[in-house]
Amino acid sequence: MSAKPIKSILFVCLGNICRSPLAEGVFRAVLADRGRGEGMVLDSAATSGWEVGSAPDPRSIAVAVNHGIDISGQRARKIALADFSRFDLILGMDRSNVRDLKALAPQAARDRIHLYLDFATGSERDVPDPYYDGPEEFASVYRMIREASDALANRLDARASAPTSGQASSTM
Structure with a gap:
C-alpha cells in the first residue's frame, strides 16, 4: 500500500456545530504547535442540513477558548459531493456519521x-455527541478530540517520513 501524503482532512458530525468544528479547530492548533499547519487543508461538515450557516455551539466555542483555540468564525455546512474528491481523509465522529458518509x-x-478515534488512535469508539449534555460532557469530548488530534498528527508525521520502497505489494 502506498503512503500517499495526506494534505486535506474533513471532520464530519451530524450537525457540524459541536464535535466536528471542535475537531477541526483542535487539529489546526496541534499542527500549528508543531509548525506543520502550512499547506494542510482542514474543514468540517455535517451529514445533515439542520444547522447550515450556524456558528458552532456556544459550549464548543467555550471549551475551545478555555484551551486557547478560537472556532467562533466557523459556520456549519452540509457535506457536498465534491468533498469526496477534495479531501484525502474524511473522519466521521461516530459510526452513524461514517455509515451516512459511506452511503453518500x-x-x-x-x-x-x-471513524475518527479508530483512525487516529486505533480505538473503535465514537466521539459522543454532547449536544443534549452540559459543559462537563463538552470538556470530555474536548479531551477525546485533543488526544486523537495528537495521535493523528503523530500518525501523519510517521506516514510522511516513511520510505517508499517502490516494490509492488505481494497482495496485488
Missing part, C-alpha cells in the same frame, strides 16, 4: 472515510 460517497472515495 462515490464507491472510489469510500476508502477515505474512517
